[in-house]
């Protein structure tokens with residue numbers, strides 16, 4: 001019998017209403033494998049507010065508190081305070097929000113929760129746009145991407161601004177643990193979730209979450225595109241544990257064009273634009289290696 | 297124990313006496329001394345609660361919502377811009393059927409900036425599904441917080457309540473207040489123990505998506521709950537009187553209305569002044585009365601109808617204004633009494649916005665104007681009181 005390298009137990013039932021190939025489904029699946037059944041989730045407006053299914057169904061084996069879009073940081077603060085007040089032990093409070101609910105409208109509440117050292121895990125599943133409302137740009141949409149509010153057109157109005165660096169923002173709060181995870185690397189993902197669980201204070205997990213309809217790609221490419229994001233160094237896997245940065249998967253250094261070319265949202269980019277993305281990725285990767293060697 | 301304290305301290309003592317377990321709050325003038333006092337209570341260990349110093353009022357309410365869903369009794373306090381920032385989550389709290397109790401120190405909205413009393417902030421939250429109790433004394437503030445928890449948490453209600461203090465007039469004015477013994481409060485108000493709460497190991501969804509064929513039933517039940525809160529409140533106040541010896545007149549506190557020919561309806565601290573004016577006018581043989589709107593929600597519909605069929609004139613004083621209509625109290629009271637067989641001539645007075653004083657003299661003139669209007673017939677006007685540039689002199 002072969003032994004799996006991640007826990008076999010599943011905490012998701014069939015019945016998620018996510019699209020075929022939804023990366024966010026896998027994010028939830030691996031996260032819960034790492035955290036287990038004493039998890040309580042706080043989920044704001046986002047695709048995952050819909051995916052558990054219509055009331056009274058719940059495709060997860062853990063409870064969910066649905067909150068207003070911008071309220072995840074406050075939701076986890078309230079849950080934690082109540083469990084502390086009531087003496088409820090052995091509970092992992094988790095905020096689970098999209099990129100828009102995290103880097104844009106929910107940033108204030110998240111910042112507050114981090115500054116207050118709220119004892120909870122905050123997971124941002126990053127599909128790089130407001131997908132629930134139909135693929136509008138967010139602060140986490142990468143430079144050059146097409147969305148319905150950066151639609152190109154005669155003025156070539158694609159996303160003109162780079163992606164917000166949420167990991168740097170969270171690190172600047174001095175939180176005990178922050179990590180990036182990918183659905184193409186479940187062992188690394190689950191290990192980081194388990195580590196986050198073992199710590200106290202606000203722990204932050206940034207999960208790249210491929211979205212076939214939003215990224216304009218075929219659903220069977222979800223894991224492949226996630227793997228390419230790591231291999232191209234576009235989405236490096238690392239953790240910052242008590243201020244020390246460690247890269248957990250080096251990736252092959254595949255050219256970014258391999259990642260870009262399988263996604264329709266980047267199909268309008270010309271060669272020089274791809275080159276400039278490559279240059280930015282290389283610079284950021286070099287910086288990350290340097291930070292790792294310097295231990296920060 | 298009898299102490300001299302402000303309305304804000306009365307709120308803090310009310311939350312403490314009610315054994316709130318989680319407090320999440322954000323400072324705003326003139327609410328600040330409530331949260332400071334609660335921070336003191338928690339820091340000194342006098343109060344066994346978790347205090348979350350949130351970064352906004354929106355988060356204050358969102359944190360209370362989460363904590364209450366997890367089974368903790370919660371309390372917060374705010375005012376004006378803080379309350380209106382909460383608007384989205386106020387709706388959330390009531391629709392989630394969470395019996396959160398909050399003090400709102402009612403203050404005018406900017407611009408122009410004003411930190412003084414009016415009721416625009418509270419009235420603008422009318423449709424959020426919260427009970428609203430306007431208070432006229434600091435003792436009433438403390439007592440209503442204790443009563444509110446009991447009403448809100450009762451099984452057939454499960455709705456939140458807002459206790460409203462007039463900015464500065466109550467919030468920063470000291471009066472003697474009786475702080476009840478903790479054991480007596482404990483015997484009156486049992487610990488919060490909801491039927492359902494979010495807890496590890498129970499895979500439930502709180503606030504899941506519903507279809508159009510499911511949604512209306514949730515709203516219908518909330519409507520019934522608010523309706524039933526009316527009688528529930530009266531029963532709780534009766535019980536409160538038996539235990540503490542104090543009562544405040546139900547949802548519509550009528551003062552010398554029994555044989556009155558005309559009455560004025562007012563809420564909050566103005567009502568206390570108006571009661572003095574009623575006494576003075578009664579001494580001069582004028583049959584006037586004062587009906588203090590204590591609860592805007594649940595609305596004292598039957599009380600108003602009973603009152604309306606006894607009087608010939610009814611003035612309604614609103615300390616807020618609904619642009620394009622009239623004062624919100626006025627339009628609601630008018631609608632409520634419309635189908636009475638016998639109904640009075642009515643008139644709306646908009647007064648005291650942004651902390652402008654509503655003096656006894658002004659109130660007396662309002663009573664006289666109601667008398668005149670009732671005699672003349674007609675009415676149904678909206679008059680702005682004591683505004684520069686208008687012909688009528690009120691001072």
Ligand SMILES: Cc1ncc(C[n+]2csc(CCOP(=O)(O)OP(=O)(O)O)c2C)c(N)n1
Nearest residue numbers: 045046047069098099100101129130131132
């Ligand atoms: C206050 C508020 N504004 C806007 C919305 C509409 N809305 C719901 S989900 C959503 C986008 C969510 O984007 P993200 O957080 O990235 O999650 P995703 O849907 O991509 O998974 C928006 C704009 C809302 N629910 N509440």
Ligand code: SF4
Nearest residue numbers: 018019022047131211
């Ligand atoms: S739109 Fe994207 S993120 Fe949302 S359910 Fe579909 S695949 Fe998942």
Ligand SMILES: [Mg+2]
Nearest residue numbers: 098099129131
């Ligand atoms: Mg998104």
